[in-house]
Amino acid sequence: MSANALGVSIETLRLQYLDADAATLEQLTLNITAGQWTVLLGRSGCGKTTLLRYLAGLLSGRVAVSGKLQVSDGHGLEHRIAYMAQQDLLMPWLSVLDNVCLSQRFSDRHKEVTVTQSREAALQLLEKVGLAQYSQAMPSQLSGGMRQRVALARTLMQDKPLVLMDEPFSALDAVTRYKLQNLSTQLLQGKTVVLITHDPQEAVRLANELYVLQGSPANALKLAVPATQTPRQIDAECAQIQQSILDQLERDYD
CATH class of the missing domain: 3.40.50.300 (P-loop containing nucleotide triphosphate hydrolases)
Structure with a gap:
């Protein structure tokens, strides 16, 4: 535990x-x-x-x-708390990487973590869910399962x-x-x-x-x-x- x-x-x-x-x-x-x-x-x-x-x-x-x-x-x-809904709720105008990083903009740790550190952490999570090569792709380019993996990475990024x-x-x-x-x-x-x-x-x-x-x-x-x-x-x-x-x-x- x-x-x-x-x-x-x-x-x-x-x-x-x-x-x-x-x-x-x-x-x-x-x-x-x-x-x-x-x-x-x-x-x-x-x-x-x-x-x-x-x-x-x-x-x-x-x-x-x-x-x-x-x-x-x-x-x-x-x-x-981190909340993962039935819909992936990805922002269609943001890349996969920026979607994963989105929660960091509103977190208490935003001022403590640099943009570079945040993106590096997001890339590591995308690698864990098997989507590192899609970091610059847009949500519309992904299948439903891939979008949910991005949503999972975004949930993990919150580290709640x-x-x-x-x-x-x-x-x-x-x-x-x-x-x-x-x-x-x-x-x-x-x-x-x-x-x-x-x-x-x-x-x-x-x-x-x-x-x-x-x-x-x-x-x-x-x-x-x-x-x-x-x-x-x-x-x-x-x-x-x-x-x-x-x-x-x-x-x-x-």
Whole structure:
């Protein structure tokens, strides 16, 4: 585990949008273990993205919130989170290299790191994701999988202890998605990761802690995962857990 790995616990969270008649999340309790992958599943609209946006501090003024959030080191989460969305959100007018460096312009370390140092660090990350030769390419010249690898490099460039990932691989073909799962596990080692996915197989491959959000308002049901190292090869035990996930998800559609 990384020395600066960050754990977060959420207890009896209730979250309701101010313009909504009912709460989105109710009595939600889950543990985000430091240096591990916590994976969340649930039907569309159950509040998964809302939960990530709450952790990222992006809901201020729009919701009524009650409950308890604790960070393992006693400090808050502000400026300690990297967010990787389903869409790559690359700036089309910037090169691959400049897209990876973009977050540095707004970081607290901007004045401490020279432009040369920032670009060197970005090139090293692009090499890790296999795109060093595309550093001067424009996003329009890249495939979907390549764009997501750039987004991953940009996420790593922020070097935050908590990484929030909102279905970052869902738009990719099966082989590309599998490769990026493996790559992300490798490059985010030591980070605390919260991943939202609709894919039970992806959840079983990557989760150290696995929760299904269900009900309306939603709360969290914790499911057991194999003790094997991630990313897991899908075996009979994993397939059984996938079926258990589907059984739980199906209850929200009855």
